[in-house]
Amino acid sequence: MRLCGIRSRFTTVNAASKRLRTVFVVVPCIFMIAMLLLPALNGLLLSFDHHGPSLANYRILFDDSMFWRALGNNLLVPFGSVIVEFVLGLALALMLTARRSRSALIETAAILPFAIPEIVILTLARYIFLPRGYLNGALAMAGMHALPWLSPRSPLATFTVILVDAWHVTPVVMLMLMAGLQTIPDELYEAARLDGAGTFATFWFVTIPMLMPAIVGALILRGIDALRIFSTVLVLTGPEGVPVLSTYSYSLWDDAQKPHEAMAASMILALMVTMIGVGGLLAARRFSRDDGARA
């Protein structure tokens, strides 16, 4: 009888645990379906709806020169931004991990741009780069000519957007790379020193290969994220200055009141992010497989 009681209690707990597991699976699934899948499907249908099923919304986009500018910028700006972030992030990570006595002040200063709310840092950046902004003021004081940092449709405005976007997000890359640097055993550096390797050789043949998984992870993560650039462009130049697909789509929806065309532009962006993201992940998987085989 006693045994039966234990078994019965065990069965009850087991069933409850199963129910709980079901709940923990079903609730997120419902959430995903309601908040992601259904709106995405609805968006897809809207993008093909132009007084009935049609490709007209996409055709209208392809006839619009601003769409092509937005598409080009949506590749150029993230590419430039990720490169700048990587170079700066790696330099900062190396500098901070190389220091024997780590200064909280320097680390905080390095992370600060990411800790400040995005709208604050972008407004600040706008005041810096405006035609009569702080930067041109400083240039004038140094006896130099003012530069049109945010002049619409100029290469300089694209450069400014890249710089500001990178400035805001570099700390993320830096933290990821710092985490990677801390996993490299000191013995490897010691062995390299004993073998007579110089600073550059140590960096190139020890640090970079050992850091590669962190580099690949950071580049993929930030690369995908950078493709979704929106607020930096909107605050600095407006939707028309350096258009990207998200601001172009927003402008179609808000200014032109054309939700179907806006959705078509969003679908193209989603497709681009998915393709590049999947491509990046496949490359990363291949890299780790090759790396494993070499090891």
Place this chain on the structure above:
Amino acid sequence: MKAMRAVHLLCRSTPLLLILLAGCQGSPPPDQLNIALAVFPDEAARYGSFVSDFESQHHVHVKVLAQTYSDILQAMRVQAGSHGALDLVELDLATLGEAHGYAQPLDAVVSPSARPLFSKEAWDAATIDRRLYFVPHRLMWQAMIYNHVEVPNPPATWNELERFARDHPGKLALKGARYEGAICDVMPFIWTAGGNECTPDAPGSIRALDFLQQLAPNLNDESAVFREMSVLEAQARGSVWIHFNWPFAMGYLHAKGLAPNVNLSAAIPAGPDGRATALGGGYLAIPNSAPHPKLAAEFIQYLLTADTQAKLSRELGWYGSVPPAPGSEDAQLYAGYTAMRPYVRARPTVDCYSDLSDQWRRAIRAVLFDDAVPTSAIASNVLNAADRCVCAESAPGSQL
């Protein structure tokens, strides 16, 4: 045991969640009037105190929801297909053509005695298929804002404007972003050259675009992205000396101590056919499925009295039916708006307006910033939209 407790907690909280969800779908309280206005939150608070008389007279609570025009229109679309909570909505003049399908006719609500408060032009813009669907809430129009320290004699004609642009490159700005503001800046040029938005290839339209193309090389660089606020900030910084804007711009400059001592308003330079400015602002509508249409109608009748209009102008500083008192500081600040009052003209209120306007914006940008020939910019952008769009021509301006 922890797992059991979690399951119980979930089971207990589910009915609560269902009640909350059901509450969201419930009808609003009978003594509450929900009004969606395109205002900033601080303006919504001031509007809340402005309507206190109405609240005490009718023993109701007026809830003001601050939204953007596009969000209000979207909410109206959604409410048209189901039940909703909005009793009154404020819509941008440019969207009335589309919105009238979601609004209740107001012919019975607006008494003949209320009509003289606004011009025929303002009422005509709210009348579609001979039925009145909207009432003017806060009307405004554009004037030229100029830095009188740098430009003591503001240009009064197209020729003078062209000379100013040539002599001071980068100091004249247009709102050239691809949005409705570009239409409000450019259409007065088209109208005063004898063209209009519905006949884009008319000689007057082309003549105005030719003139704008002459101005283009000397416009401020940021004209391609300027909107109301950004061009106003540029004027406040001194990057721009002349631009066209709505009355709120003078209030903004005044609050910053930059008007009247630095900036003033003046009439928009006259073209070959005289002057013109675009009528803008918000109109009120009662959505088809408003929960309290009778109360909403009473609120409209409350608004359409001379006393309330005076109070609206005094307490909120909104333009409407009441011009500033002569000799007052406002009269000095808004002199340009007073001067433009006889030349106000509405854009056509037609269903297809947003499409027509979007094509015009593309043509305007092509002419101003891509150096396109006006005739080809019109042919490749606007002609098809104008053919699709059947629009009644608006009158050439009238006294507000």
